[in-house]
Amino acid sequence: MSRKTGWLAFSVYSAIFSLVFVFAHERAIRYTIEQDLGSIKLRIALDINRLPIADPQLNYAGDATRVERYIDTLNRRLQKEMSRVRILSISAQGTQTADEQLLLSGADGGTAISYQANTRHNHWLYIIPLVIALLNLAFYRSVSQKREQAKRQSATTMAAKPKPQHLVVDLYSKTLCLSGDKAHQVQLANKPLCFYLALLEFCSHHPDVSLNQNKEVPDELLDIADKYFHRLVALGHTIRKRPNFSNSLEKTLSEIRAALDELLTHQPELKAKLYPPKAHGEGSRSKLHSYGLKAQKAEDVEVIGK
Known part of the structure; x- marks a missing residue:
């Protein structure tokens, strides 16, 4: 009204x-x-x-x-x-x-x-209707002002609160970006890009898996990485032979983390889901940590050109 x-x-x-x-x-x-x-x-x-x-x-x-x-x-x-x-x-x-x-x-x-x-x-006695009318007027104005204030506060809160975003991986351009800011893109090389996509897909199917750098990379994860590499070949990005995704795992993970650090600075909730955890501590403790992803959902990642 x-x-x-x-x-x-x-x-x-x-x-x-x-x-x-x-x-x-x-x-x-x-x-x-x-x-x-x-x-x-x-x-x-x-x-x-x-x-x-x-x-x-x-x-x-x-x-x-x-x-x-x-x-x-x-x-x-x-x-x-x-x-x-x-x-x-x-x-x-x-x-x-x-x-x-x-x-x-x-x-x-x-x-x-x-x-x-x-x-x-x-x-x-005729003052009574006048008094009641004035009280109704004051009540109406008070309610109207509170409604307007609530609308303004709601609009301000909606504007201030960042909209939920998801990660967009574009195989055509080999870039990562956020759904709400596609102008800001981060490039990834073939090997870390394919390995990261494989890690995302593998961990979504096995959320409780423990991936340790001192152990062999699961064959299923390597097969998924091969699949994405062949897709890049089909898109015309490379004619080189398939890289060995088991070698230089720490370097591959470091490149992935560097790209995500640049992209997910202001999205801590999304980063907690999609960022391969780093090892903490020295010696045996660092060798026991898992670089697997936890609690990610299907709506957290969009892959274009899959």
Whole structure:
């Protein structure tokens, strides 16, 4: 949702809420007045026979003072009860012309009760929708700002975090490069290139193998290296006879490591998978280490021209 659409939805929501609140408040006032009138009518009906109400049709003067005292007492009680109704007069039916009247029927005729209902609204209550609208506005803006901030942070994190890359070996150019930076290429000679490709393939099939420089190179690894050499011949890179991949193994591994050192400087996770380990220590300890590759996956290496 865009910011403009959000503001429009918020304005419509606030307007609807305010209208509903006003309508509900008015309905509550009318209902309260109706309830009060019902109670007043019942109370006066119980007292009407004791009130000396004047009736001109019967030539009865009544006692206006006593009736006024009754009305005052009743209004004071209604005020204490927070009623919205005030009694103005109680008289024989037909002697008053007020619009707001209650009519009581009796054996001696009808009685008219004139009243005034307070329908005024408490204007302070109308602050409630405004306050709620402002709170909703503040909440909406806070949520929108947090969402925008989260998007910016996510975009920044995505931009700052290096994308995962893999090693690309191109047999056509006899080069190594990274998938995200193919302009930076490292050249390898035929022998180390073929041996490294064979090492990658052999170790992917035998991840737990131990390759020791003091032992013979496995025949399967040599066969794979031969396969890649014949592929280079087919691509027109060499017409020389096949090199002996068992000889000068340390030199071959050093050339491979030098190329990877230049290429994988900023890719430590990839280097840990694809870099033939060096021997650590002197004497017998250095002769026991394995130059085999560990934990490499198929998606870590792409071979072009295979």
